[in-house]
Structure formats: structure tokens, C-alpha cells
Amino acid sequence: MVKFCSFKENWAARDTIEVAQDLLGKLLVRKLDSQNLLVSQIVETEAYLGVEDPACHSFGGRKTPRTQVMFENPGTCYVYFIYGMYHCLNLVTGNGEAVLIRALAPLTGFASDDFKNKSLSGPGKLCRRLAIDKNFNGSNLLSTKEDLFIADPQETEHLLHKDFHAGPRVGIDSAGDAAHWPLRFGLKDSPYLSRPKF
DNA sequence: AGCCCGATGTCCT
DNA sequence: GGACATCGGGCTA
Numbered sequence: 612m613v614k615f616c617s618f619k620e621n622w623a624a625r626d627t628i629e630v631a632q633d634l635l636g637k638l639l640v641r642k643l644d645s646q647n648l649l650v651s652q653i654v655e656t657e658a659y660l661g662v663e664d665p666a667c668h669s670f671g672g673r674k675t676p677r678t679q680v681m682f683e684n685p686g687t688c689y690v691y692f693i694y695g696m697y698h699c700l701n702l703v704t705g706n707g708e709a710v711l712i713r714a715l716a717p718l719t720g721f722a723s724d725d726f727k728n729k730s731l732s733g734p735g736k737l738c739r740r741l742a743i744d745k746n747f748n749g750s751n752l753l754s755t756k757e758d759l760f761i762a763d764p765q766e767t768e769h770l771l772h773k774d775f776h777a778g779p780r781v782g783i784d785s786a787g788d789a790a791h792w793p794l795r796f797g798l799k800d801s802p803y804l805s806r807p808k809f
Numbered sequence: 810a811g812c813c814c815g816a817t818g819t820c821c822t
Numbered sequence: 823g824g825a826c827a828t829c830g831g832g833c834t835a
Contacts, residue, residue, distance in 0.1 A: 657816070666816070668831095677831060694817050695828030701816090711816055735817045782816050805817095 613650045613719050614765035615640065617755045623685035627708040628794065631658040634702070634761070635775050635798050639715055641741045642758040648720050649741060651731060653761070655714035655797040655804050657780045661707035666786040669707030681707045686753040690738070690745050697735030698744050702752050702761065712737065713781070713795070716803040733805040774799040778809030 615638050623630055634653050641649040659667040661681070668691070669681045680689045681703055689701035689709050701709040715731040724730070731737045738744070743759060752761050777793040784790055797804045 659816075668816080673832080675832070691816085692830060693815060695815095695830075697817050699816060713816085733818070739818095780816070 613638065615650075615755075615762035616765060617760075617762055618686075618753050620753065621685065622753060623702055623704050625685075625704065627658045627660055627704045627710060630702070630704050631656040631710040631794070632775065632796050634710060634712070635796060636764070636773055638718070638762045638764050639712065639741075640755075640760050640762055641743070643742065650718045650720055651715035651737075651741075652718055652764075653712060653714075654716050654801040655712075655795070657711040657713055657796070658794040659701070659709050659711060660794070664708075664792075665789045666780060666783040667707065667709075672707070678707070680749050681709055683749070686751055688747050688750045688752040688759070690743060690748040692745065693735070698738040699734040700738055700743050700747075714797070714801075714803050714805045716801060729803065732803050776809035781805065 634656050637653050639651050639653055661667055661669050662672045664670055669678045677691060680687055683703060685703060685705040687703040689703050690698050692698055700712045703709045711734055713734045715737050717725045717731060730740045747759050750757055754760055755762060776797045776799055778795050779791055779793060780795045
């Protein structure tokens with residue numbers, strides 16, 4: 612069994628790029644029911660830099676029913692619905708900034724198919740597989756009491772050589788200059804990246 | 810009220 | 823590489 616411990620309350624209250632990089636290798640834990648605990652490792656993230664980032668939902672200080680959670684406490688969960696059929700999971704870092712969780716590696720609790728099917732390699736796919744929807748919007752992603760949370764692995768062997776790629780974010784084409792900002796991060800050589808190329 | 814398009818994924822050629 | 827499914831959010835009016 613994978614052991615984990617919780618983060619400090621202010622773990623996410625840091626520079627968003629730093630949090631996005633630091634999330635690589637951390638655990639995402641999903642409790643479906645008392646029998647079913649899915650533990651995965653975060654292998655790919657993207658940083659969204661708030662009101663000054665044209666690709667960010669809160670760009671220009673937009674405060675709407677959708678984006679309001681991006682301005683809540685660091686550690687808050689932001690889930691949005693996209694393309695009429697997918698959800699995407701984010702960790703709020705405050706001030707309208709957030710980190711998108713783009714890909715996971717299965718660790719424990721998963722079906723053997725999940726280890727070959729790439730069912731966690733993409734922001735929409737991982738939410739579908741983990742049954743994440745807007746019910747989690749606004750929840751506390753740093754609390755181990757929740758049914759969905761991020762935690763620190765006790766056995767840090769995967770983290771010792773945490774080399775990662777950085778590259779442009781996916782699906783950001785019409786954001787001008789910001790389309791090229793290297794704000795996508797992925798663990799090097801992970802077979803579970805949403806796309807191997809950076 | 811209406812319009813456009815998107816932080817995606819899948820299937821096709 | 824390109825089409826497209828499918829619908830809520832945000833902007834215009």
C-alpha cells in the first residue's frame with residue numbers, strides 16, 4: 612500500500628509555477644467508496660497565471676460564477692466543464708491562478724487495464740476515470756478528509772530524480788504571446804504523459 | 810436571446 | 823492532418 616501524508620494548509624500559497632512543478636510526483640487520491648481507494652501519481656501539469664495570462668479563465672480580472680473559486684483560498688479545487696463533455700481538474704493557488712492536472716500514473720486501486728489503456732493521460736480522461744465533476748468545485752484539495760485530495764508520498768523514491776520537461780501549454784493557440792510560454796510540465800520519461808513531445 | 814468557441818478526445822483519411 | 827461530437831460560459835445587443 613502507498614503511504615502518504617497531508618500537506619500544510621499553506622502549501623499551495625506559493626508561486627504558481629513553483630507549485631505546478633512541485634506537484635509532479637505528488638499523489639492524487641480518490642476515494643470512490645469505503646472499498647475503493649484510487650491512488651495515482653501526478654506526472655503532468657500546466658500553470659495558469661491569473662489576470663495577466665490571456666489563456667487563463669480569470670484573465671483581465673474576470674469574476675463570474677465559474678471563475679470565482681479561482682480567487683478563493685490556495686488549495687481550493689477548481690473543476691470546469693469543457694467541450695460539452697469533459698471536466699478538468701485544477702488546484703487553485705490564489706489570486707485567480709491555478710494549476711491544471713493533465714496526466715496521472717496509476718499506482719494502486721486501479722484495474723489492470725488502466726496501466727496500459729492510458730485512461731489517465733489527459734485532463735478530460737483522468738476526470739472521467741476518477742469520476743470527477745463539478746461536485747468537487749470549491750472543495751479543499753489539500754484535506755485528506757475529502758474524497759479527492761492531493762498528498763505527499765511517504766516513500767519518495769520516485770521523487771529523488773525528479774527531472775521534468777517544460778514546454779508550451781496544450782490547446783492554447785489564440786493567446787498571442789502566451790501561447791509560447793513554457794508553462795506545461797511533465798515528468799521525464801513517464802509513459803503516462805498526455806503527449807510525449809515537449 | 811443569440812452567437813461563438815473552447816485548458817478535449819476520438820475517429821477518420 | 824482534419825472533422826466533429828456536444829453544451830456551458832462569456833460577450834454582444
